[in-house]
Amino acid sequence: xxxxxxxxxxxxxxxxxxxxxxxxxxxxxxxxxxxxxxxxxxxxxxxxxxxxxxxxxxxxxxxxxxxxxxxxxxxxxxxxxxxxxxxxxxxxxxxxxxxxxxxxxxxxxxxxxxxxxxxxxxxxxxxxxxx
Amino acid sequence: xxxxxxxxxxxxxxxxxxxxxxxxxxxxxxxxxxxxxxxxxxxxxxxxxxxxxxxxxxxxxxxxxxxxxxxxxxxxxxxxxxxxxxxxxxxxxxxxxxxxxxxxxxxxxxxxxxxxxxxxxxxxxxxxxxxxxxxxxxxxxxxxxxxxxxxxxxxxxxxxxxxxxxxxxxxxxxxxxxxxxxxxxxxxxxxxxxxxxxxxxxxxxxxxxxxxxxxxxxxxxxxxxxxxxxxxxxxxxxxxxxxxxxxxxxxxxxxxxxxxxxxxxxxxxxxxxxxxxxxxxxxxxxxxxxxxxxxxxxxxxxxxxxxxxxxx
Numbered sequence: 001x002x003x004x005x006x007x008x009x010x011x012x013x014x015x016x017x018x019x020x021x022x023x024x025x026x027x028x029x030x031x032x033x034x035x036x037x038x039x040x041x042x043x044x045x046x047x048x049x050x051x052x053x054x055x056x057x058x059x060x061x062x063x064x065x066x067x068x069x070x071x072x073x074x075x076x077x078x079x080x081x082x083x084x085x086x087x088x089x090x091x092x093x094x095x096x097x098x099x100x101x102x103x104x105x106x107x108x109x110x111x112x113x114x115x116x117x118x119x120x121x122x123x124x125x126x127x128x129x130x131x
Numbered sequence: 132x133x134x135x136x137x138x139x140x141x142x143x144x145x146x147x148x149x150x151x152x153x154x155x156x157x158x159x160x161x162x163x164x165x166x167x168x169x170x171x172x173x174x175x176x177x178x179x180x181x182x183x184x185x186x187x188x189x190x191x192x193x194x195x196x197x198x199x200x201x202x203x204x205x206x207x208x209x210x211x212x213x214x215x216x217x218x219x220x221x222x223x224x225x226x227x228x229x230x231x232x233x234x235x236x237x238x239x240x241x242x243x244x245x246x247x248x249x250x251x252x253x254x255x256x257x258x259x260x261x262x263x264x265x266x267x268x269x270x271x272x273x274x275x276x277x278x279x280x281x282x283x284x285x286x287x288x289x290x291x292x293x294x295x296x297x298x299x300x301x302x303x304x305x306x307x308x309x310x311x312x313x314x315x316x317x318x319x320x321x322x323x324x325x326x327x328x329x330x331x332x333x334x335x336x337x338x339x340x341x342x343x344x345x346x347x348x349x350x351x352x353x354x355x356x357x358x359x360x361x362x363x364x365x366x367x368x369x370x371x372x373x374x375x376x377x378x379x380x381x382x383x384x385x386x387x388x389x390x391x392x393x394x395x396x397x398x399x400x401x402x403x404x405x406x407x408x409x410x411x412x413x414x415x416x417x418x419x420x421x422x423x424x425x426x427x428x429x430x431x432x433x434x435x436x437x438x439x440x441x442x443x
Contacts, residue, residue, distance in 0.1 A: 002246075003156050003217070029220035035240050039227035046233045053233070053240055055148035084145075095337065 005129055010047045011040045015065035020092060020114075026059060027118035028125070038106040039078040044074035051079070051087060057129050060109075063093040069102060076107035086130045092116070104130065136167035142205075142266045144239060144365045154258035154332040157400070167256060168265035173386070175207070175264040176373055179289030181251060181311070184275045185276020189228035190356035191365075192272045196232055198366050199270050207263030209272040211253050214244035221245075225274055239263060250284030250357055251275035254400075260288060262302070278311060286314045287392040291372045292384060293365075295319045298327030304392045312338070315349055316372050323353040323360060348374055384414040406437060415440060 009025045025035045092112040137253035138146030153161035196206045210225035221244035232238045248254045354361035376382035422428035
């Protein structure tokens with residue numbers, strides 16, 4: 001039995017900046033995880049369906065456009081609607097501190113802003129993965 | 132029948148996804164379900180897509196899937212990317228080219244790491260194909276890792292193997308080398324919108340002319356996945372190959388080879404687990420390795436000793 005943590009790194013919405021997402025994807029790969037990357041401009045439905053087919057343990061959302069209150073929340077809501085409760089959701093990007101409590105209430109376990117050391121993200125995932 | 136088996140047979144995506152995870156993790160929990168669903172496998176046409184990295188395999192698979200979907204066929208896709216031999220992690224990025232399909236309920240896409248398997252495939256591939264097959268997929272497309280000249284294991288599992296080339300890979304001698312160039316049922320020259328495509332097709336034709344003992348002319352199809360050219364023709368060639376297999380009885384021969392490869396794989400895995408995990412043997416194995424390190428024993432004699440203990 002060789003269990004590996006599988007992570008979906010997804011870019012919802014319209015912004016075209018995925019350097020941060022790629023850095024995180026690479027760091028998670030180097031930490032021994034299997035990382036599925038979606039590429040840019042994904043809808044919440046695409047992200048959730050991909051999370052299901054890929055049977056991931058973690059969904060990591062990256063957004064720099066400011067639409068996180070809509071799009072992150074949509075992903076969390078869709079997962080709940082499909083009765084999926086064992087997937088850890090984390091977010092990153094340009095997220096104002098004031099929005100963090102709302103996101104956490106919606107089911108985003110943690111939000112990582114610019115400058116977060118990647119090791120912190122790796123250890124958060126390892127500690128909080130739900131299965 | 133297990134609850135999971137029933138859900139697989141009804142095509143439930145979450146059940147398919149979960150069972151693939153279990154076989155990837157080599158979990159014993161998968162085995163009862165694999166046994167149950169096995170009678171429902173063998174119906175799907177399995178298409179292997181292999182070729183060098185960057186040749187456009189993912190985009191080509193996306194375009195083929197779109198064409199099959201237009202006919203109402205259900206499509207399963209398995210996309211394999213390399214696992215790092217250093218960290219054990221993997222970046223699975225083939226889906227990027229296929230995301231438009233992720234909201235189509237008639238398509239199931241799964242990305243898999245090689246997890247140490249050589250030959251361009253992954254250890255759980257036979258199981259993953261059986262699962263998608265039992266779940267009712269009509270067409271299963273397998274994307275190998277980007278291969279060199281020698282990763283040809285895809286032929287052990289695919290009914291039809293596409294070798295994807297692009298213009299500008301080298302001179303005509305490259306095309307008569309062994310390995311990858313021998314396994315194509317259909318050659319695809321992708322990126323036909325770039326210069327040099329005529330020359331690549333001509334060199335392939337010249338290579339195929341040199342072959343003497345052929346039962347079937349191997350078609351060459353020039354495609355541009357980006358510009359959606361040649362895809363319908365490629366699909367037609369795949370259908371023709373499938374009909375050829377059935378008429379020539381080669382279908383049965385190939386399937387027998389696949390089942391043998393699958394059986395050997397399962398036996399190998401279990402035998403290795405038995406030798407290296409079994410508590411009673413572990414001591415002997417450890418002592419042999421110590422003696423090998425000290426050059427008191429050679430690996431052949433050690434293998435004789437260990438196998439002798441098992442077969443006793």
